[in-house]
Amino acid sequence: MILDISLSLEEILFKIIIPLILATLFAYLVGYERQKIGKAAGISSHILVAFASAAIAILQRLIFEMEIELVESGILVSAQSQRVIAQVLTGIGFIGAGVILKENGTIRGITTATTIWSSAIFGLIFGSGYLILGLIVGIFIVIFVFSRDFVRGFNPFKEDDKNTEDHL
Numbered sequence: 522m523i524l525d526i527s528l529s530l531e532e533i534l535f536k537i538i539i540p541l542i543l544a545t546l547f548a549y550l551v552g553y554e555r556q557k558i559g560k561a562a563g564i565s566s567h568i569l570v571a572f573a574s575a576a577i578a579i580l581q582r583l584i585f586e587m588e589i590e591l592v593e594s595g596i597l598v599s600a601q602s603q604r605v606i607a608q609v610l611t612g613i614g615f616i617g618a619g620v621i622l623k624e625n626g627t628i629r630g631i632t633t634a635t636t637i638w639s640s641a642i643f644g645l646i647f648g649s650g651y652l653i654l655g656l657i658v659g660i661f662i663v664i665f666v667f668s669r670d671f672v673r674g675f676n677p678f679k680e681d682d683k684n685t686e687d688h689l
Contacts, residue, residue: 524650525583537579537654541661544575561628565669569635569662573642576658577606580646583654606645613641636666 528536548571549564556563588598617634639662647655670677 522650523652524587525653528653533653536582537657540575540579541572541657544571545661547571562631565632565665566635568665569632569639572658572661572665573635573639576646576654577610577642579654580649580651581606583651584649606649609641609645610638613638636662 545568548567552562552564552567555567591598617637620633620637621628621630623629639658643655643659643662646658667677
């Protein structure tokens with residue numbers, strides 16, 4: 522069952538797209554400042570975390586609104602259904618912390634940690650049945666990560682014999 526297919530274009534705009542754009546904009550500004558002064562978490566990390574956080578907040582809001590509609594129609598629901606999301610986020614945060622390394626005074630892996638966390642977010646969204654929100658979030662994150670690579674002169678589609686690890 523696709524749970525967000527019944528949203529109007531106006532609801533998609535004001536409940537999903539505008540909040541995601543605003544979160545991204547302000548995260549960019551904060552990340553830009555952090556990056557310019559040489560901090561480890563820069564634009565990429567801030568945008569991924571803010572975008573995915575906004576997405577999970579939107580998901581919670583959509584689930585809550587659906588539960589209210591069910592209660593109003595006489596169907597008894599348990600508000601406990603949203604608690605599992607918090608547990609997943611905590612667990613993924615722990616996994617993300619494991620990929621952050623400090624080598625020779627340099628911190629590496631922050632963007633990888635945020636992409637892992639972001640992947641968990643859109644996994645939760647798709648798994649909760651919100652395909653429109655999931656598509657918007659997933660497409661944004663994929664385009665953002667790949668365009669970031671291209672801007673830095675790295676082609677993620679080209680084989681690189683050096684520094685290539687098999688992670689399959």
